Amino acid sequence: MGGRCSKFSPCCFPPPPRLRPPSAPPSSSDLRPENGGEGERESCPSFSFTEFRLEQLEAATSGFSPENVVRDADRGVLGVPGDVVYRGELEDGRSVAVKRCERGAWPDPQGFLEEAKSVGSLRSERLANLIGCCCEGDERLLVAEFMPNETLARHLFLRKTPPMKWAMRLRVAYYLAQALEYCSSKGKPLYHDLHAYRVLFDQDGNPRLSCFGLVKNNVDWRSYRTKLAFPSPEYFRTGTMSATSAIYSFGTMLLDLLCGKNIPPAHALDQIRSKNFLMLMDSALEGQFSSADAIELFRLASRCLQDEVRERPNAKSLVTILRSLQKEAEVPSHVLLGVKEEVSITEALVRTPLGQACSRMDLTAIHEILETNGYEDDEGIGTELSFQMWTKQLQEILNSKTRGDACFKAKEFAAAIDCYTQFIEGGLLASPTVYVRRCFSYVMNDMPREALGDAVQALVIFPDWPTALYLQAACLLRLGSEDQANQCLRDGASLEAKTNRH
Incomplete structure (x- = not known):
């Protein structure tokens, strides 16, 4: 049994590390830089924008517990002054980032909802997408996909970690340009406060742009300056931001990637004009980079940082230039970033509709999948027919299974239990599918312990x-045994990954 216990009790599973099944990521092949380009694909998971109730987000964040506040590097709490971002978990198991906006930032609730829905209509695998919001009383909250592998600032500036590889820096620049191009193509070219804390890394190590910077905020942007961002010249002149302001900020991001630290654009431009490129390069790279590519990036940064907005390139041209510089395109992002791979198991889990449905206890989806799959997995299982095959009891036993299937399809689960029990007790055939179907019927009749026994027997x-492992997980979740349920999910996903490889 591949190391899994054959007992009827799930207690043989050792307690695993806590796992939060993520929302479905795109496949690793879709995320390779050579597959990108103009017209960014929208092949990210499809999910509708949700208007959450405040009580839902309170539950997701444990009452906005300080322990769930998202912090990073030396900057502390993420977000603009007055805003706080929390990590949370929705009822369906998705991990989310919940931004609680400063009181008074959005006095007009309708304006807030319209702006949130506008940003929430965007769907790209280059964004940490906005999946919902909440507007109750004075509360204004934004809900986005949670990115588990921290920010660009954390990986680039914090010297306790190995320096970011050159190929990864090129990939960050490329993916970020793709994100800006996508937003511009969808009528959202204005990005507020673009800096290294706005670039997040997903479960596969792929860089994504936070959607929070796309939501126009009513705070006075002149009342503060973020710790590491350098606002565009037009901001200083007029106090306003334009679509090309994001391109200027992109130029400062290129300097971050090249220099490994945040430096004033004016100083960098002086060095670039003097061709003192090596004076600016991140010494932590220890020469492990292409000099020609670095010079190209410095020149591109210089173009982005022009005082006159008409002299800056647009996002589409950034994508074209950066595509030609991509290195090691075949290497997965999690390898370049140096984060541990949880991908082989979690990808299999989220690829499979049944695994995903069980992880979030979507009973309607589980029923539909079991009904659609039928008995195809019983094929090839060795069976021994008893002497009853040759008696008049044979037809009645087979009929009980047929009646059970009809009841299961009609969602008459109590009757399905009776029919499947008659078939199982008849001893005609050891069918794992019958056990799984009776297991689900037990779940629907609020009999999780009986259901668990059937899942284990399958x-x-x-x-x-x-x-069988996924159904065990569903039963254990119903019984409140989350750790054991997560282990079953991982075991099931591991089996599927092994099957897919073969």
Whole structure:
């Protein structure tokens, strides 16, 4: 049984590390830089924008607990002054980032909802997408996908970690340019406060641009300056920001990637004009970079940092230039970034509709999948027919299964339990699918312990069947055994990953 216990109790599973199944990421092949370009694909997971109730987000963040406040490097709490970002978990198991806006930032609730929905209509695998909001009383909250591998600032500036590899810096610049091009193509070219804390890394190590910077805020942007951002010259002249302001900020981001630290653009431009490129390069790279590519990036940064907005390139041209500089395109981002790979298991989990449905206890989806799959997984399982095959009891036993299937399809789960029990007790055939269907019927009749016994029995009959493990997870979640449920999800996903490789 591949190391899994064949007992009827799930207690043989050792307590695993806590796992939060993420929302479905794009496949790793779709994320390779050579597949990108103008017209950024929208092949990210499809999910509708949700207007959450305040009580839902309170539950997701444990009452906006200080322990759930998202912090990074030396900057402390993420967000503009007065805003706080919390990590949370929704009822369906998705991890989210919940931004609680400063009181008074949005006095007009309708304006807030319209702005949030506008940004929430964007869907790109280059963005940490906005999936919902909340507007109750004085509360204004934004809900986005949670990115578990921290920010560009954390990986680039914090010297306790190995320096970011050159190929990864090029990829960050390229993906960020793609994000800006996508936003511009969708009528959202204005990005507020673009800096290294706005670039986040997802579960695969791919860089994404935070959607929070796309939401226009009513705070007075002249009342503060972020710790590491350098506002554009037009901001200083007029106190306003334009679509090309994001291009200026992109130029400062290129300097961050090249220099490994945040330096004033004016100083960098002086060095670039004097061709003192090596004076600016991040010494932590220890020469492990292409000099020609570095010079090209410095020149591109110089163009982005022009005082006159008409002299700056647009996002589309940034994508074109940066695509030609991509190195090691075949290497996954998590390898370049140096984060531990959880991908092989979690990708399999989220690729599979049943695994995903069980992880979030979507009973409607589980039923539909089991009904659609039918008995295809029973094929090839060795069976021994008893002497009853040759008696008049045979037809009645087979009929009980047929009646059970009809009841299961009609969602008459109590009747399905009776029919499947008659078939199982008849001893005609050891069918793991019948056990799984009775398991689900028990769940629907609020009998999780009986359901768990059937899920385990299905695994005894068919030791390498991910479906049985996923149903065990659903039962354990219903019983409140989250750690053991997560272990079953991981085991099921691991089995599927192994199957897909073969």
